[in-house]
Amino acid sequence: MNSRIITALPAALAVAALAACTFGTPTVPADELADTAEGALEEEVGQRPEIDCGGEDIEVxxxxxxxxxxxxxASGTEYDTVxxxxxxxxxxxxIDVQVADTAN
Incomplete structure (x- = not known):
């Protein structure tokens, strides 16, 4: 898999998924950030990958x-993704999504 940088536009994001704090830095659940990145990659390459960003909320x-x-x-191969x-x-x-060139 080649390294790709994908930009997900705000319209593609589920803004409601953003668990904004009343005070402090807003957060998004890890699975919802992963879903947004999966959607962006699916639009780019035509196939939806599975992305795991852990289980903790992520500060935006x-x-x-x-x-x-x-x-x-297709292969079950894992790649680091930033x-x-x-x-x-x-x-x-x-967001930008960058997938590593080489498998883990």
Whole structure:
């Protein structure tokens, strides 16, 4: 699998999924961030991978990276995947998704 950088637009994000805190940094559940990244990759390559970002809520901070594991649905091969918050505006955010060139 080639390294790809994918941008998920705010419209593609489930803003309601963002569990914004009244005070402090907003967070998003790891499985919902993974789902957003899966959707972005599916649009790009035509096949939906499985991405695991752990079980903890993730702080939504511009410029921050989240390391996840992508599983190729065709082969079951795992790849490190980095999701970066490229823009954060309140409860709206954009991400880039980069999949490693080599399997784990």
């Amino acid at each position: 901070v511009e410029g921050e990276d989240v390391t996840c594991v992508l599983t190729d649905p 999701i970066t918050f490229t823009s954060v505006d309140g409860t709206d955010f954009e």
